[in-house]
Amino acid sequence: MARFYDVVGYGVTIETAPGVWEDVITETAYFGDVIRNTRKMQDGEHLNDNLTVSNSISIVADAYAAQNFFAIRYVKWAGAYWTISDVEVQSPRLILRLGGVYNGPKATVAGTP
Numbered sequence: 001m002a003r004f005y006d007v008v009g010y011g012v013t014i015e016t017a018p019g020v021w022e023d024v025i026t027e028t029a030y031f032g033d034v035i036r037n038t039r040k041m042q043d044g045e046h047l048n049d050n051l052t053v054s055n056s057i058s059i060v061a062d063a064y065a066a067q068n069f070f071a072i073r074y075v076k077w078a079g080a081y082w083t084i085s086d087v088e089v090q091s092p093r094l095i096l097r098l099g100g101v102y103n104g105p106k107a108t109v110a111g112t113p
Contacts, residue, residue: 005032032060056098060093
């Protein structure tokens with residue numbers, strides 16, 4: 001089983017102006033294990049096939065992760081940002097199932113703890 005140490009991105013949607021909503025992303029680093037390591041190419045209607053992974057990463061959850069697991073948006077793993085498609089709570093751990101490449105907003109350097 002491979003070891004994991006990298007950041008997990010949490011997103012909170014806030015209203016920045018009347019009727020304007022924006023995702024504010026924060027990152028927190030976690031230790032864990034890669035418990036499943038697979039990849040899949042999906043035929044799509046695009047020029048290139050879509051790369052998705054079906055990896056599962058088990059992290060040791062702190063109090064913030066346990067209370068805000070619904071807000072997890074992405075995980076940085078193997079040099080790329082991956083969308084979290086599913087989170088399973090197995091206290092004191094969270095099992096994060098990865099999907100496709102994450103293309104949404106990321107934390108800024110100033111907002112990274």
